[in-house]
Amino acid sequence: MKIVACIKYSLTLSELKVDPATRELRLATTPQRVGTIDRNVLEAAVVLKPEGSTVHGLTLAPAGAREAFREAIAMGLDDLTIVDSTNWAAGGPMATAAVLAAAIQKMGDVDLVVCGEASDDGVTYQVPPRLAERLGWPLLAYARNIALAGATLTADRDLDIGMQSVACDLPLVLTVTQETNTPRRPTLMDAVKAKKKPVVVWQPEADLGLSAEALQAAGGVTRIAQEGIVIARKEQLFQGDDMKALANQLLDALLAEHVVAE
Amino acid sequence: MAKLLVYSEEAGVARELLAKARQVAGTQGFTEVGVVALGAAAAATAAIWGEWGADVVYTVAEPALDVYNPETYTAALAGVIEQVQPVVVLVGATKRGLEVNGRVAERLGAGAVSWCDDFSYDAASQSVTAKCLVYTGIGNNTYRINVLPALAAVPPGVFHEQAFAGHSAAVIAVPVAIPAARMRVLANSVKADTGRRLQDAPVIVDVGQGMRNREDLAMAEELAGLLNGQVACSRPISSERDWFPEWLGLSGLKLSPDLCITLGVSGSIQHTIGIRESKLIVAVNSDENAGIFAQADYGIHADLYQFVPALIEAIKTRSVTKK
Amino acid sequence: MEKFDAIVVGAGPAGATAAYLLAKAGMQVIVIERGETPGSKNVSGALLFSQVYSEIFPKFWESAPLERAIVGHAITFLGEQTSVNLDYRDLDEGHVPHNAYSVLRARFDPWMAQQAEDAGAMLMPGFTVDKLLQENGRVVGIEAGGDALMADVVVVAEGTRSGLLKEAGLRTDEYHASDVSIGVKDVIALPEDVITNRFQCLNADEGVAYTCVGHTGGVEGGGFLYTNKDTLSVGVVAKIDAVYKSKLQPHAILNEFKAHPFISRLIAGGEIVEYSAQAIHRGGVHLIGQLYGDGYVVVGSAARLLLNNVMTLRGMDVAVASAAAAAKAILAAREMGDYSHTALAGYEQNFKATNVYKDMVTFKDTYPLLENERLFHVYPELAGAVLGDMFTVGAKPSKKGLKALRDDMRGKVSLWQMLMDMNQIGKGLVR
Ligand SMILES: Cc1cc2nc3c(=O)[nH]c(=O)nc-3n(C[C@H](O)[C@H](O)[C@H](O)COP(=O)(O)OP(=O)(O)OC[C@H]3O[C@@H](n4cnc5c(N)ncnc54)[C@H](O)[C@@H]3O)c2cc1C
Ligand SMILES: Cc1cc2nc3c(=O)[nH]c(=O)nc-3n(C[C@H](O)[C@H](O)[C@H](O)COP(=O)(O)OP(=O)(O)OC[C@H]3O[C@@H](n4cnc5c(N)ncnc54)[C@H](O)[C@@H]3O)c2cc1C
């Protein structure tokens, strides 16, 4: 059985700052890394993997970022395919899904694709359903308590209103949430072995036969403006060992703000 | 003929989207505000949507749609859109709405955006402009969508439902063939509805993973009670510990109370987006470097187990109330 | 069990250099680094002096991520409201490499590590070496997160806090708290052209470095301010026992330094984008630690190698020089197939032959100077007062320099003390 884990080189949003004067998002200086949700993706793929199966990492990312995927590989991938986005002028979930689908088809005989419910930075929730549609497979989203018996996967789908227990035959696209599992921490030995795992780089145009222009046009969505959101708060910190004093300090502040009355 | 279509499997969210659609219909030149009702049961009561602002209710009265399944719902919604040919489709960005939204967009080759909180349609250029939250709410992007229909996933709580007394809707049954789903639904367990309306509470006590045991909620409830408030929580408290059916944040509710007191919440942006419209935010956290402090008006660097009882005590002694 | 020819602990300048040279010579090398990326855990000025670097990494300035070439060095004495500045500029634009460059370690260390990787070393960031493994008294490998790795030789390059040797019972040379300082640093963002103009640089490739004495919360220490491309590195290095005695938080000392009008004007309008603190040895030839033993060598600041002569703080090039000396010895040991302490003793000889070591000997008398409280409390104020008297045309009649000096000294320092101190400074820095 062949499992593909789709992982994303993402912006570290906790470090994304907004310029207070210009409201510009400081994207260029925000560090990037393989996302936290991707660790759940990798864990799910590796745990599901039956004896004799292989797990392949797949990402649309700049080839120059390959070092950032070390830990991901060490979590248990057999190899990693990077579809190089360096000179790829198409953005958005539609184009991403097209690239991932083409890569999965090129890999051949894939039975299961695992994605995150949403990427750390994109958070569009669009890539997995679009990918499933392109592949013509069912999408089993927000899965928890995943079990694989033969070619049938069962899981509980964590929907906002409750759980939905489902069963579905492979092939399919699965998405996981941060609640799905607890990702492992690779050991030094895992990391040493991972060094020997192959990293393949494909070009979307040359290797997958895709055209950025065509996809961008078909996607039909163009960004025309961007603005950071600045919310100013007072950020006053009260500390000390005397809880009674702290409580009264807070009440004084709330009274002064007129949100409560005495 | 520029039609606007609303879809959400959650009736409350559909009402919110309809209210907005009705409000802008005149100014943006929509000739029709439609809503989609899927399943035999929904079709039977379809006419009620008129009062919530719909001109037309498009029904697919297949019994197969009485149980939610993303595959059958995708087929139904895609089928309705193909036949109705709207220029804008507002989709409720619940987890169910999002999985259907992406799939329908791909099937129809439609332009789609997520986390939309404002939009406008320009008949002259045949394009839609949508303002969307990006990076989990750190920024706003404005998009132009020129492959129509434009599917815009709108989070719950962005717009507010409104009754349009006397407005009535035509009900049109749309014939859509629903293929058998490959993913089989074995069981649905729906979280018990508490009937709470957190949206109306003037004070929210927002509990995070810093609260260790369910029994400890009593402390939060008491605090909320003294201030005429309600207790809400972060996603893990709901999805992992199951203490409450709903949570606050990106994928949950967004509230704007007069006062929000967080207890043991770390301050991840996915959560704080649900409380950042509060007039005043107080944060209690035992970690001096917790990110929540930078997003709060008043931070209390303390163990909530020590501080909250002291606060309750002080509120009682000083007879502090919330009007 | 995995076995390597060499294990390097730490991917700072010392570790990266050792790994680079050993891998280049064909050894199987693994470098284990605690930070998620090399340099991510590092605190440093950082001024990089080119000489040693260019010997090991020829033409490094062409590919390394450098911030600005340092064309100006200044030493500044800060009184309460005064500053006296000795400003040296090398205005010859042409010669490359420049004497020194400013670097940001979070960018520079990955580059060094990349050189080692390109040479064939295996880099393992994100893992902390927990202990050295020994057999019959010789180091045979390391343990990290429960995994053991074996090697013929272990290069200990873990920086100042180096606890592995001590934990292994191999550290025989203890040192005093008074030999340790603490370095605290802010990185302050300012637009590139603001920095270029404010510091009177020709363009964004040129920069300056200030070393400051005085106004550090009454604590013996020095301040520094270096220009990067679009940030300033502003920090204070202070003796840890003095910091402790002062009951001040290290960051409070930095804040006081930054609040001095001379500094506050240079950093005005900037935004703090990073704050960090780290221990640093005071350096000096007398403090050099144990350099080698059976199956291991110790390089860089793990061996307390540092040179501080008030004017310059050199740790990175010293680390590189020591690592190169060690690598040479290891390669010789490989020829003999013997990594015992006798075989590795060549390291010490190699190191003693370097200019870095000779410089350390030259400036050995600088260190007592760093103990001299008056250098930090009295003279910066005095320098400002005297020059103030000389430049100011005021209500009182003017005085000549010596008279002004004698008046300003009153109650602060005796003539005798001052002459002794001058002698000390002369011995430390001049003669
Ligand atoms: C796609 C996506 C969508 C998401 N959507 C949402 C969402 O809508 N809503 C949401 O909430 N989350 C959401 N999350 C999850 C979110 O990223 C965080 O993981 C979550 O909000 C953290 O919850 P928390 O603050 O309660 O817990 P933690 O992050 O575990 O923080 C607990 C805090 O309690 C403090 N603490 C511990 N003990 C004490 C004590 N005794 N006294 C005081 N303080 C104490 C700790 O210092 C810590 O800061 C989403 C994540 C993803 C990936
Ligand atoms: C505030 C300050 C300013 C300075 N300014 C200058 C300057 O301007 N110019 C200059 O030349 N020098 C300067 N120095 C000194 C210089 O930073 C050091 O001398 C130099 O970094 C030493 O290099 P190193 O490779 O020996 O150690 P380090 O650079 O400290 O590298 C050690 C590496 O080992 C890693 N490590 C530690 N323990 C472990 C472990 N157990 N397992 C795995 N990895 C581990 C660390 O994460 C680190 O990356 C300054 C120092 C300070 C504190």
Ligand SMILES: Nc1ncnc2c1ncn2[C@@H]1O[C@H](COP(=O)(O)O)[C@@H](O)[C@H]1O
């Ligand atoms: N560039 C990418 N490379 C690989 N997988 C991706 C990429 N972008 C999105 N995905 C996958 O799609 C999921 C949802 O992403 P998003 O639609 O951006 O919220 C992610 O968790 C990944 O599994």
